[in-house]
Amino acid sequence: MENFVYYNPTQLIFGKNATDKLGELTSQLGKTVLLVTGKGSVKKYGYFDLVSNQLKSAGCRVIEYDGIKANPLVDDVEKASQIAIEENVDVIVALGGGSVIDSAKIIAVSAASELDPWKIMTWKAKPKKALPLVAVLTLAATGTEMNDAAVLQNHKTGQKIGYVSPLLYPKISFLDPSFTVTVPKNQTAYGIVDLIAHSLEAYFGDGESPLADRFVFSIISDAMENTPELMQNLSDYELRAKIMLDATCALNGITTLGKKVGDWGVHGLGHELSLLYDLPHGASLSIAYPAWLKFHSEKLADKISKLGENVFKTKDVNETIAQFEKFFESIESPINLKQAGISALEEEIIYKQMLKNQVSGIKHKLNAEDLKNIVHCMIG
Numbered sequence: 001m002e003n004f005v006y007y008n009p010t011q012l013i014f015g016k017n018a019t020d021k022l023g024e025l026t027s028q029l030g031k032t033v034l035l036v037t038g039k040g041s042v043k044k045y046g047y048f049d050l051v052s053n054q055l056k057s058a059g060c061r062v063i064e065y066d067g068i069k070a071n072p073l074v075d076d077v078e079k080a081s082q083i084a085i086e087e088n089v090d091v092i093v094a095l096g097g098g099s100v101i102d103s104a105k106i107i108a109v110s111a112a113s114e115l116d117p118w119k120i121m122t123w124k125a126k127p128k129k130a131l132p133l134v135a136v137l138t139l140a141a142t143g144t145e146m147n148d149a150a151v152l153q154n155h156k157t158g159q160k161i162g163y164v165s166p167l168l169y170p171k172i173s174f175l176d177p178s179f180t181v182t183v184p185k186n187q188t189a190y191g192i193v194d195l196i197a198h199s200l201e202a203y204f205g206d207g208e209s210p211l212a213d214r215f216v217f218s219i220i221s222d223a224m225e226n227t228p229e230l231m232q233n234l235s236d237y238e239l240r241a242k243i244m245l246d247a248t249c250a251l252n253g254i255t256t257l258g259k260k261v262g263d264w265g266v267h268g269l270g271h272e273l274s275l276l277y278d279l280p281h282g283a284s285l286s287i288a289y290p291a292w293l294k295f296h297s298e299k300l301a302d303k304i305s306k307l308g309e310n311v312f313k314t315k316d317v318n319e320t321i322a323q324f325e326k327f328f329e330s331i332e333s334p335i336n337l338k339q340a341g342i343s344a345l346e347e348e349i350i351y352k353q354m355l356k357n358q359v360s361g362i363k364h365k366l367n368a369e370d371l372k373n374i375v376h377c378m379i380g
């Protein structure tokens, strides 16, 4: 067991009508609000009106920034941060999935410090403060609602990278599972893949902590148990609630308690696929994880076997990997490039992209030859 400091300052308000106090609590943080949203789902399904009415009733002035795309771009963050500075914004409210909340996190630090967002992301500028951030989550997947990370894409530099800082924790996150009943089937599936992938990144990370491993097995098992029914009943509140809690717990720090750090190599592989083909994050992971596991099946045989024993009741390494593939396929998340509509002819391009950005894990380092082999395993 490693020494550790556990710090998670996000206040989580979870459940039906969770946003009832959103106006009141946000207005205590500031009166001029930048409300950040995505490409329109929140307006279509009424969450936008609910949140902006709450804010206005509490006496807030609401400035809107919409159009954040899935796999968010630093360009939007630059524009929104400029608006936040010009309008003297006091507080950022993010209403959406991981892409919106991640963008809002970097808007909050870059606006408060008047620093360039990409310089922050690449550690060339070091922010000392952030505007308070309130998150209203509409998609169960990333765990960003209760963590200190944000991921952005920059097509000028050809990178999709994460940035981690205690400044990024939302002050308050509102999680009403009924906001997620409109998430379409494919995005629901990608979210479930993502939460499983976060659990696995922790499990294959650095350090040993049996309790943390048990959290991982429980989160994966809970999600897998509820998924088939959820896929048949997308508007079921209880099932949505279970998956929402799974997703938050998969990346709020509990799965690495007593460990040094997660591995994150598979996320690195997935980010390059998203960058090249704009693949949804979860879809990139259902391709990358089986390939990574197959590549490591001998080296990590004991670890994979223990995972199989606890999640699938099999100690067989290949059977464990096959079970993950079967699950991902059952929810129609691609398990290879072919299923994602990406030609085998792209193999070299993908490999070179991964090499260029030096994709590797923290615990399980990947050299050029490893990357070549893993990409080959992705072909299908």
Ligand code: NZQ
Pocket: 037, 038, 039, 040, 041, 042, 045, 068, 069, 070, 071, 072, 096, 097, 098, 099, 100, 102, 138, 139, 140, 141, 142, 143, 144, 147, 149, 150, 151, 179, 180, 181, 182, 183, 184, 187, 190, 191, 194, 251, 267, 281, 282
């Ligand atoms: O753009 P809108 O119209 O909002 O539609 C979104 C988007 O098309 C839609 N959606 C969201 N909530 C909805 C909804 N549609 C109907 N009803 C709702 N209630 O779903 C689509 C995907 O949204 P997005 O925010 O991109 O998905 P997700 O939450 O999976 O976020 C993915 C991003 O988070 C990053 C990923 O790399 C990716 O960029 N990650 C962030 C992490 C973190 N901060 O800790 C960790 C993760 O590993 C991940 O890397």
Ligand code: ZN
Pocket: 142, 194, 197, 198, 267, 281
């Ligand atoms: Zn992820």
